[in-house]
Amino acid sequence: MKPVTFAAISSLALAVALSAAAPLQAQTAPPKPVPSLEQIFRAEPYRSEPAKDADFSRSGRYLAWLWSPFGEPGTDLWVHDTKTGKTQRITSPQVMAAFEAPEDMERFDKKLRQRNTEYAERQAREVAQQAYLRGEKVDLAQWETAAIATLKKELAEKKAKDDAQKAADKAEAELEKQAMAALAAKRAGKPVPAAAPASAASSPDKDKEKELWELRDELKKKLARDKLKPADLYPGPSQFAWAHKADELVFQYRGGLYRWKADDKIPTVQPLVATQRDLKLVAYTADDSGVIYTDETRVLRSGFKQTGVQVINRELIHPDDEQKKYKIDQTAISEDGRWMSLLAKAPLKTADDKPAPPPKQVEIMNYSERWATAKKVNREVSDDKRNQQPLALYIRQLPTGNEPPRKQPAPVFTQNGGDVWFEMSDVAWARDGSRYAFTTWERDKELLRVYIGKTSCPQPSGTTAAPQGGAAGLGSGPAACDESAKPEMVLERRGEVGHEVVNVLKPRFTPDGKTLVLALDEAGWRQPYAIDVATKALRPLVKGEFEAHQVIGFTADSKAMFVLANQGDMAAMNVLRVDLASGATQALGAAGEYHRAAAASEDGRWVGAVAGNWAQRPELKLLATDGKTPARTLTDSNDKAWGELKLLRPERFNFTNRHGDRIEAYAFKPASWTAADKRPAIVYVYGGPLNDRHIVEVDSFQNTAYLFGQYMAARHGYVTIAVDPRGHSNYGRKFSDANWERPGEPQAEDLEDLVKLLPTQFGVDARRIGLNGWSFGGFQTQYTMYTRPDLFAAGIAGAGPTEWENYNSWYSGRTIGKATDRTKPVLRKYSLLPLAKGLKKPLMLVHGMQDPNVLYQDTVNVYRELLDSGKESLVELFLDPDGVHAMGGVVKPAGWHRRYEAFWLRNLGRATP
Template sequence: MKPVTFAAAGSLALALALSALMPLQAQTAPTAAAVPTLEQIFRAQPYRGADAKDAAFSHSGRYLAYRWNPFGEPGADLWVHDTRTGRTQRVTSPQVMAAFEAPEDLARFDKKLKQRDTEWAERQARELAQQAYLRGDKVDLSQWETAAIETLKKELADRKAKDDAQKAADKAEAEAEKQAMAALAARRAGKPAPAASAASAAAASEKKDDKKDDKEKELWELRDELKKKLAREKLKPTDLYPGVAQFVWAHKADELVFQYRGGLYRWRADDKAPAPLVATQRQLRVVAYAPDDAGIVFMDETRVLRARFNQAGVQILNRELIHPDDEQKKYRIERTVISEDGRWMSLQASAPRLDADGKPVPDAGRKVEIMNYDERWATAKKVDREVSDDKRSIKPLALYIRAVPRAGEAPRKQPAPVFTNAGGDVWFEMSEVAWARDGSHYAFTTWEREKELLRVYIGSTCPRPAGTPAAPQGGAAGLGSGPAACADETAKPELVLERRGDVGHEVVSVVEPRFTPDGKSLVLALDEAGWRQAYAIDVATRALRPLVKGEFEAYEVVGFTADSKAMFVLANAGDTAAMNLFRVDMASGAMQALGAPGEYHRAAAVSEDGRWAAADAGNWAQRPELKLIAVDGKARTATLTDSTDKDWAAVDVLRPERFHYANRHGDRIEGYVFRPAGWKASDKRPAVVYVYGGPLNDRHIVEVDSFQNTAYLFGMYMAARHGYVMLAVDPRGHSNYGRRFSDANWEHPGEPQAEDLEDLVKLLPAQFGVDANRVGLNGWSFGGFQTQYTMYTRPDLFAAGIAGAGPTEWENYNSWYSGRTLGKTERSKPSLRRFSLLPLARGLKKPLLLVHGMQDPNVLFQDTVNVYRALLESGKAPLVELFLDPDGVHGLGGVVKPATWHRKYEAFWLRNLGAAAP
């Protein structure tokens, strides 16, 4: 059967039908000669540029703005697409923004861009040369160092000549000063001026080039100098042209304000270039336009400010919080949110924790040292680490509700907070405040981990009388019209929903409440039926109702129609490996798929009139691009970006097939497989299974737009080059498959995944043409833990394993993850030690490669050291080997680059699993 593709958006029924189309056949496999090398697949310059970001429509729906730059260009510039004419305008670029930049910064951007491109080219050339050398070709592997040292020697010589000239000039100036002072003294004494000494004259005219003060540096000295130079010139994110950081559309007009390098700029439809508004050295951020679009609200690190386009000066809106009775405990504003009508704002603030003597309580957690072996003597750097048995020191929290002052209005007395939390040794989280458009209501959620308590609050402000405009048009008051006399700003919000215990561990971070445009419903994500989905709370009655029904994830609400009758949401209904954009009827729950089935849609946006949508969408066959989707049932789409190098086509030689199987409990486990050329069901080929197995909030491995380095790219290579069967699966433990999966690790991490892997291995010989005695297991991070757990507890299941950066001692991992993923914790002792892999290591029977970056701040390198020690102590030395990146972090990236990393994998698998049958 040929691969099935869909060119147009369809109904939900069509999306649901995808499951019946699996597995799909792989494309025709290439010949051995056409298979790219690892150095080509993991090219120094990525084949993929950045995705479009922050797509948003103007109020009219005519214009779509987004941040993006074409392949190879740094930064993310502002682009605007006109849905009426079909034209796209690039609003910013290095050339456009040069009008507002210092020449020195422009020169630095240009210099560093050339450095980046040179480094990519040299790294690619080195990696190709290294493989040629191993094949026996005559290659000078020192040519890059030799060239770099020659350049360095010239730089050092130029610097020395400059220094010598300056020294000679300084010496001559000192001698002249000496003679002048001597002449002055002689004149005052009535004596003739002394003649310049011959020695001084000789010294002044001495040419340093006639002799060498120092002998030429030795090669080892030059190498040390080169190392220092490379460290000084190492590229930093701020070295390259950044583009636009963020933008905000006006409430009504087709115009926007964007932030670029500490400045704010305004662009109006049909403008050829942006106009500067505010330029500072602070980190500014646009909050919103004023209600009448005559000015903007923006903020720096903590202050929210208001400015008018036709007037000079700014006004601070969120005045400092003052507590005269206890100055030391003054609350500091951390987040400010202003209602869309500009009338109300919320201030979330925290105060320092003080002990009985009034001294600050240290922050929670500890500092963990990570060793750096790059210098002659090892040095240590410290990283923050809060583990489950650390006492916490959460700061006291307060929420204030304030009416936004009118322009020029005298400050009013500060109100008392409407909500507080004492902080301390607790795990307490609070969402950002959401406002109804008219400022009549606000909402937020809280989560208390120890109590397993999720709460939702709704607060009310003074309602605007019917027919009253949101704000006066024109005049100073048009920049915000908070009422002088209003409902009590200290009125407490009402607790409208409470869930204790049965909330789902992965729902807390995606609750994100928001009001419908009419303000009648509060929409938020809950896990009431085993799936994270959108629910609505009626603001008037407090009644809760689901907005969608079915066994799928649908928690990311993109927007609503202006009449509040429909909602737009991203959901994986019908295909858990994809994510589509759906229009949902708020009354009936009926769903209409807007994007093409079989594509993963991310970062979606919908116009306020409900006519247009946009999302980064694609799959393995068509890499993701920003697509404009007409929401009118005519299934029209337009692709607005081009983010992939055309050379990718030469590397894209084999694509996977989707498959699924049922585990022993009846759960559906998703996967994909690369089958090599000439594959037959009767084969007995070696195989490798890639696994992760832990919650990733909104990600998993089997996604149709994911080109993960090891699971996908290396899997493609091993199948095409060596005839291996390469699989990737999502066992229980992953996110986006419902609570049954995401909660699977609770109190027994690794065991559900090991069961699912065991069930998979039973299927491999008959269904995938695999030799059951030659199956390897591979995973990274949680997958590195999972690989080890499975090989220690089921030592005969896999013939070999590769475990990358696996957390082997969960009591040492970050509490924010382990405390909500693995099991209940105790402050008094490292209770998560019961999940340590060290006591299990003695069960290993088959070869195991442990991989880690030695400067990993996430999963500490000590985890691999300690499990390696346990393996050695139990006599496993012949079975285990280490592959380390001395400079690498959690994804490596130090001296070990992806091609090198996977060369090691290739050699390990060929050595331990053997070659495929001829």
């Protein structure tokens, strides 16, 4: 099993390099000194969030997206003109200040300063703490001293203000007393008593100065009170929608809707609707004269030239119970603006018509106060009886605004809810509104269905074609359109559907409305398939062993499709143009880059995608589909200081496991590496299904696998490896389904096969190999350490679900096993607790104690089993008292990995080439 290798960064053509077997090569020595963990895991992240929600105007000339440059809060709206090559920032705190209360903008500014101050202080503290441990003279109390000095000043100012108010209140009371005395004397016919001389202002009571411990208590309260929350910082727009014809858009910002027109002489932001409600944009009206949106319960329409708001769909009534109102959950409007779909859910009730009790809840303890407190979070596990809300799908014509209200039609599709696991996709509309489509999935029955519905109306006399809605068909009577016509089931699959396909089905029509395209797993890979609307025939649109489940658009003539696919390189995703007739593909992006969050223009000339790799860090790029025009980079998301760290880059390789499967991985090797070395090594693993993600991705700078891996190689001479064993997503059904009903075992086999390669091919000491993983990888690390106790010399397992019967059923029921008996915790058969006694080598368990995802009790319970089986000298705990699933409490990334560094050095030793 000799590995195939190549330098991942030496060329961007990674897909081509995969086909050639080349010997492992030592990397160029990094500059000295090696960056410290405090530099690598800087308090202020080196990257801003990538651009999101990219979308083209109907003309294809403009591309809009949400993003903010490095260091700025929120996600602002940006627009790029493909014709002029110019990019314009539409929103900013300064622009939106015109529509905000001054005190809100002051709060945003204050909190931004606080965030930046906290970043700077945290970084300085981490650097100082390491200097102190090196024996340097450092005042570690300086930050507390400064904070207490500020607190004392604030307390003094507050006391002075309170004392002044007390004095004013006292003076006012004395004047009121004199006035009442004068009034009483006047009524009694007595002389008004002379005003008493003003009493000398009493000096304010001098409080006893607080002791240091009291000031620390006050400081703790202040820090808790002022802790940054997501709503404290300027958010930017959360959503936008382009017009159907014009080059203009409407965006949603903090309960308001705003308009921007590209063809204005001086494009500016114009307010449309200002509320404090949770508004969600749906679409422009068909003629672009207004906008349609929803609040919590209704679908609303506002015109640009008219005042007022029109309710175009009121609350929905349950057909069997008029007291049970459906709440609108999703709204989709056909592009011609004549039809809308309303997916609604009814409130849960008991048999005696009372509100249903809340779902099962578990308590999570908080130890930050004097006494521990508990908060409750919802938890649904595999053996719980489900209580799914009833749902109904309504197909409605949009009223023109002139006709009287119509009686609510019957829903076209219903599901009664209850003790079932039922999922339904978004509703997709044909561009002309003639058809709609959706999919359903019933997990317990393993039943997948695809539906297509028609919206045709009665044919008016004297015409040759039936209209697709419109005023002619509105109202009631013989000419009314049938809004209750049931959709037709056009595809059904029972069993062998693939565990990872349900959430990527996403049906959508081609522009001509003749074909429905959706992702299926018919041949072992999630790929697009076409259903002919007329014949209902199903055919694949691509062929080959690769994943291609994200369709991003079509050409205007419906002859070609754009899709993201890892064709030729499982660690990358490119944009493919696919000929719908022949299946021929053309890659549009640079080979060896991972393309995400992509959108295609409706004229088929442009694609926007966040793309990059380890050498060219990801940014939003504009790709021309003509194969000639160079790509344009539209964002700049990274701090230049990141590039100055001059860190190592990994080498990709793959190997063949015992079953003939190709396993992808990458490795960091120190500059002085040779194949004859006997170096310690660390293997990082995840191993579980993760929708469309895995670890070995060319644009992923994962904290432990990548950043810490390169540090250990550069600083300590380790060989560090990240591997994607069977069990991962985006490698086809064989991989994603491998975990089903045998979690951990396929992954452990692949890890065994990897370890066999390391001594001869990677210069590794077979006696000094460690294993590390987080979440599912934390489970996998433990499973491997317990069932193959001599394979690894030590392990670190973070936040691993050790008791699958207690994990969320939305995941466990899709990836672990089926709960065949809902009265018992059947998934306990996969618990790690009975296996823990097999541990023979050092193991560190890591967990955030307030984790609502993988409960901290999973680590506590396996720790108990380890202690009970005499493993006290082998197991240790590393806990974040305030941490959640990704931790993020008092334990920060630099300190987190400093603990990892110490563990590995203690248990694997230093490199001895």
